[in-house]
Amino acid sequence: MALTREQLIDxxxxxxxxxxxxxxxxxxxxxxLDVQVGALYWHVKSKQELLVDxxxxxxxxxxxxxxxxxxxxxxxIAALLRRLRSALIAVPDSAExxxxxxxxxxxxxxxxxxxxxxxxxxxxxxxxATYARHVLVNHLLGSIASHQEAVALSAGAEPDTVSTEWExxxxxxxxxxxxxxxxxxxxxxx
Amino acid sequence: MALTREQLIDxxxxxxxxxxxxxxxxxxxxxxLDVQVGALYWHVKSKQELLVDxxxxxxxxxxxxxxxxxxxxxxxIAALLRRLRSALIAVPDSAExxxxxxxxxxxxxxxxxxxxxxxxxxxxxxxxATYARHVLVNHLLGSIASHQEAVALSAGAEPDTVSTEWExxxxxxxxxxxxxxxxxxxxxxx
DNA sequence: ACCTGAACACCGTTCAAGT
DNA sequence: ACCTGAACACCGTTCAAGT
Numbered sequence: 001m002a003l004t005r006e007q008l009i010d011x012x013x014x015x016x017x018x019x020x021x022x023x024x025x026x027x028x029x030x031x032x033l034d035v036q037v038g039a040l041y042w043h044v045k046s047k048q049e050l051l052v053d054x055x056x057x058x059x060x061x062x063x064x065x066x067x068x069x070x071x072x073x074x075x076x077i078a079a080l081l082r083r084l085r086s087a088l089i090a091v092p093d094s095a096e097x098x099x100x101x102x103x104x105x106x107x108x109x110x111x112x113x114x115x116x117x118x119x120x121x122x123x124x125x126x127x128x129a130t131y132a133r134h135v136l137v138n139h140l141l142g143s144i145a146s147h148q149e150a151v152a153l154s155a156g157a158e159p160d161t162v163s164t165e166w167e168x169x170x171x172x173x174x175x176x177x178x179x180x181x182x183x184x185x186x187x188x189x190x
Numbered sequence: 191m192a193l194t195r196e197q198l199i200d201x202x203x204x205x206x207x208x209x210x211x212x213x214x215x216x217x218x219x220x221x222x223l224d225v226q227v228g229a230l231y232w233h234v235k236s237k238q239e240l241l242v243d244x245x246x247x248x249x250x251x252x253x254x255x256x257x258x259x260x261x262x263x264x265x266x267i268a269a270l271l272r273r274l275r276s277a278l279i280a281v282p283d284s285a286e287x288x289x290x291x292x293x294x295x296x297x298x299x300x301x302x303x304x305x306x307x308x309x310x311x312x313x314x315x316x317x318x319a320t321y322a323r324h325v326l327v328n329h330l331l332g333s334i335a336s337h338q339e340a341v342a343l344s345a346g347a348e349p350d351t352v353s354t355e356w357e358x359x360x361x362x363x364x365x366x367x368x369x370x371x372x373x374x375x376x377x378x379x380x
Numbered sequence: 381a382c383c384t385g386a387a388c389a390c391c392g393t394t395c396a397a398g399t
Numbered sequence: 400a401c402c403t404g405a406a407c408a409c410c411g412t413t414c415a416a417g418t
Contacts, residue, residue, distance in 0.1 A: 002401060026392060038394075039402050047392065103339035128363065135364040138332025139325060146324070149293035173318065174325040181371025192382060216411060228413075229383050237411065 003035060005043045009053045013091075016054060020092035020152070048104065055101030056108045058094055061087045064114055073122035074184040077115065078175050081140055084111055085171060088144050092152070095145035102137070112137065122184050135178055143171045193225060195233045199243045206244060210282035210342070238294065245291030246298045248284060251277045254304055263312035264374040267305065268365050271330055274301055275361060278334050282342070285335035292327070302327065312374050325368055333361045 011032050015024045026047055030037045044050045062083050068076040088094040101109060115136065119129045147167050201222050205214045216237055220227040234240045252273050258266040278284040291299060305326065309319045337357050 025390085027390080036403050036405095037392085038404080041393070041395095042401060099335055099339065103336060103343060131360045131363040132367065134333070134336070134360055135329060135367055138336075138364070139328050142328025142332050143324070145289055146293060146328075149289065153293060170321045170324055173321040174328070177322065177325055177368060177371035179371070180373075181367035181369070183370075215409085217409080226384050226386095227411085228385080231412070231414095232382060 003033060003039065003043065005053075007033065008040065008043050008050065009057055012050055012054050013057050016093065016097070017091050021096060022093075048100065051097050052101045052105050052108060055094075055097045058087060058091060058097070059084070059109060059111055062111050064110070068118060068121060070121055070123060073118050074179050077118045077122065077136070077179065077184075078172075080111065080115060080118065081136060081175055082172075084140055085144065089147060092148055095141045095148060098141055119182075122182075124182055124184075128182075132178075132182055136175070139171075139174045139178060143167065143174065193223060193229065193233065195243075197223065198230065198233050198240065199247055202240055202244050203247050206283065206287070207281050211286060212283075238290065241287050242291045242295050242298060245284075245287045248277060248281060248287070249274070249299060249301055252301050254300070258308060258311060260311055260313060263308050264369050267308045267312065267326070267369065267374075268362075270301065270305060270308065271326060271365055272362075274330055275334065279337060282338055285331045285338060288331055309372075312372075314372055314374070318372075322368075322372055326365070329361075329364045329368060333357065333364065 008029070011029055012024060015028060015032065026040055027037050030040055033040075040050075044053075062080075065076050065080055088098065098109075102112070106112060112133070116129055116133050119132050120126065124132050147164075198219070201219055202214060205218060205222065216230055217227050220230055223230075230240075234243075252270075255266050255270055278288065288299075292302070296302065302323070306319055306323050309322050310316065314322050337354075
């Protein structure tokens, strides 16, 4: 039967997860799906558009947390950020893909909406909440990006030279600093 | 006379500044310099290596601030970050290039060293200073990246749809939040 | 030492034409 | 509606051979 847009997205997620963005070409995708390149352009209008859908798909793995009380909101924020990190950290170049999606079609990234909501519940003033979210998201994607560049560079070297431990600490440290800077109680370590 | 590595880097900075990373190809560079593509590979071993030098060159515009006293260190940090932002904001895709350089050859980025130094002077504990720098640099590059993606997307639309004002506020807000989270006095607005 | 010419193995996108 | 075939205008990198 005919190729579907879903299959296209799934195949793209597969290549990205296994080989990274450099290998995620329209031609490779076509080969994998046993069609000619041109066929892909009947289902998506461009590679960029496809990548936005890939980004959204990656975040499907992150479930919406239950809406917290004001007192618990900082904890929920920290937990949500950790889940986002978990969902993306193992997918090469996911930070780059997310950044693209965020600027092209931010409304397709549900968890970012939740984040804003929780910040407001936590008591961050309306006007500041969007700024605050930016700071958190920059930290999230920045941490992931540097992890992934490090992994990419040490690909040839001995495996696991990249200290995941250090990076998790750095990530959590940053989240704590930012939440504290927002004058929210810094959440207890879980 | 013969082509030099310096000329190569300068030409690359020129193309990047005017047209962005998508147009910065080795072939385009060769055309601009009136040589064959292969010639470039006598001066640099790869495009990546060239980009690292481009990143370093972009930061040459940022002068080293005088070493601050502990009390003034937070102010110096904020000022340094603003200067870094100024140096990079108008150069398309500079955030991406910086990120690459940071993971490939961090020691070639002097200002990042100063930042660490100032954080220590400000009283951030030895062990935390590197984490703290990461948070600040993620914020810096993240802010620049989203600005530039926004600019790129609105390239076809009416010019200056991108609110630079909002973004500067968002940037400064983030710096304040982070410094405050580090338990440093947040610097007065200059 | 420095560069040319030419090749190798790729890209994203478009589009007439087929079924 | 969905896809093929083929083209257009590109990539980064390598390397024998030239000067």
